[in-house]
Amino acid sequence: MWRLTWHLALIIGAYYVVPLGEDQPGWLRALRTAAVLAGIALVARSVAREVRRDSAGERSGLTTFGLALVTVTGVVLFALADYSVASWREGEFAGLETRTDGLYFAVSTLATVGFGDVHAQGQLARGLVxxxxxxxxxxxxxxxxxxxxxxxxxxxxxxAR
Known part of the structure; x- marks a missing residue:
């Protein structure tokens, strides 16, 4: 359990330190966007592969620990995407001003609670959500x-042991 907690803290810590300055060149934003999209695709592929293996009666892929980490990574990547869009394009999100707001929004979207204090306003943000x-x-x-x-x-x- 401590191992999972430690790794989750590292993933969330990394989310808070990824540089997203507004003064960065467009190519860096494009590279970061590509990396986030690739990460989300990798998470989806990893989960799909595990579901296929599990339905075939195999259990040789990701451990339970790995599957949990992959899933949390996907949510954190969406939090990063939400915050990035809010930072780069004013008016896309209402109430999303900090990285904590981005993580809060991603988790509240996942939990389907949608309090309404943070929400997508622009077309890009709505497509992302x-x-x-x-x-x-x-x-x-x-x-x-x-x-x-x-x-x-x-x-x-x-x-049984």
């Missing part, structure tokens, strides 16, 4: 179901 909702419904929900099943199986194995 739409992609985020689809990611949450398909990728995160699949990962959560798989994680729950693996935790139950691990518990059953421990009890």
């Amino acid at each position: 739409l992609a985020q909702m689809v990611f949450n419904l398909v990728v995160v929900a699949s990962a959560a179901a798989l994680l729950a099943r693996r935790f139950r199986e691990d518990q059953a194995r421990r009890r």
Whole structure:
């Protein structure tokens, strides 16, 4: 459990230190955007591969720990995308001004609570949030179901010993 907590802290810490200055050149923004998109695609691919393996009765891929980390990484990458859009294009998000706001918005979108204090206003932000909702419904929900099943199986194995 401590290992998972430590790694989650590292992922969230990295989110807070990625440089996003407004004075950076456009090529750097494009590179960062490509990296975030590639990261999200890698998360989706990793979860899809695990679901396929699991449905085939295999369990040789990601560990439960790895699957949890991959899923959280996807949410943090969307938080970074949300904050980046809010920073680079004024008026796209209402109430999203800090990295904490970005993380808060990504998690509240994932949890489908949507308090309304932070919300997408512009078309780019709405498109991003739409992609985020689809990611949450398909990728995160699949990962959560798989994680729950693996935790139950691990518990059953421990009890059987």
